Amino acid sequence: MLPVVARTRADLKSALDGAGTISLVPTMGALHGGHIQLLKHASALADTLVASIFVNPTQFVPGEDFSTYPRTWDEDLRLCAESGVSVVFAPAVETMYPDGTEGGVTVDPGPLGTVLEGKTRPTHFRGVLTVVSKLLGLLEPEVAVFGEKDYQQLALLRLMVRGLCMNTEVVGCPTVREADGLAMSSRNRYLDHEQRKQAVALSRALNAGLARASDGADAVLGAAHMVIDGAPGIDLDYLVLTNADLGEPVPGHEARLLIEGRVGTTRLIDNTGLTLGR
Numbered sequence: 001m002l003p004v005v006a007r008t009r010a011d012l013k014s015a016l017d018g019a020g021t022i023s024l025v026p027t028m029g030a031l032h033g034g035h036i037q038l039l040k041h042a043s044a045l046a047d048t049l050v051a052s053i054f055v056n057p058t059q060f061v062p063g064e065d066f067s068t069y070p071r072t073w074d075e076d077l078r079l080c081a082e083s084g085v086s087v088v089f090a091p092a093v094e095t096m097y098p099d100g101t102e103g104g105v106t107v108d109p110g111p112l113g114t115v116l117e118g119k120t121r122p123t124h125f126r127g128v129l130t131v132v133s134k135l136l137g138l139l140e141p142e143v144a145v146f147g148e149k150d151y152q153q154l155a156l157l158r159l160m161v162r163g164l165c166m167n168t169e170v171v172g173c174p175t176v177r178e179a180d181g182l183a184m185s186s187r188n189r190y191l192d193h194e195q196r197k198q199a200v201a202l203s204r205a206l207n208a209g210l211a212r213a214s215d216g217a218d219a220v221l222g223a224a225h226m227v228i229d230g231a232p233g234i235d236l237d238y239l240v241l242t243n244a245d246l247g248e249p250v251p252g253h254e255a256r257l258l259i260e261g262r263v264g265t266t267r268l269i270d271n272t273g274l275t276l277g278r
């Protein structure tokens with residue numbers, strides 16, 4: 001049975017009448033196995049599972065792939081049905097941005113939005129936080145579930161919910177990977193055969209760093225860089241070690257190793273958690 005599709009605020013209100021508690025998985029469509037895991041996890045957290053499918057124009061910076069971003073509506077709807085989604089919210093741009101995408105109220109991500117991915121995509125996180133805040137306002141879910149692959153995004157969303165006193169719990173789910181270790185992403189479909197093989201170096205670098213976690217920060221970064229430095233086809237943007245909140249790593253505590261690079265014209269991100277040795 002296909003989920004109810006809501007395209008307007010009125011549709012959404014009608015679809016959620018009597019829904020009980022709500023868990024939300026926001027997506028931009030082009031669903032893959034990583035999304036399916038998010039949906040399965042979210043389905044157990046509330047009475048009604050809602051997925052949003054909205055390619056958000058404000059999180060694309062100039063020159064990025066908004067117009068060519070994969071849109072696979074029929075397949076997305078089928079996967080939502082198989083994953084137990086009750087309602088799919090698929091609004092028009094005008095519904096989410098009644099004052100237009102160039103003006104109106106936005107959410108400032110603060111200093112954390114200007115580093116790592118935000119350094120090369122300076123308006124990206126403002127767009128992400130703004131659209132998610134709108135979704136949380138429209139649906140008022142008890143829980144919203146996001147993947148850990150977009151770890152900086154996850155950290156910022158948690159800051160936003162806490163800082164703006166929102167009544168939604170933000171839950172992160174572990175990254176889902178292909179058999180060879182590549183993190184699942186809608187953008188993987190942009191890679192040709194050779195680029196697909198090259199892209200695995202990102203996860204290999206993270207695994208190399210993880211294997212040296214007990215030896216301290218320098219050993220982690222050195223091992224990861226050794227893999228990337230010897231890998232063809234990777235245009236590295238950053239490879240950093242932080243604490244769990246994206247600050248300075250502390251020996252003996254949880255840390256995060258994050259990487260972003262381009263393979264051809266495709267931007268890929270990945271990360272892994274580790275406990276840093278003393």
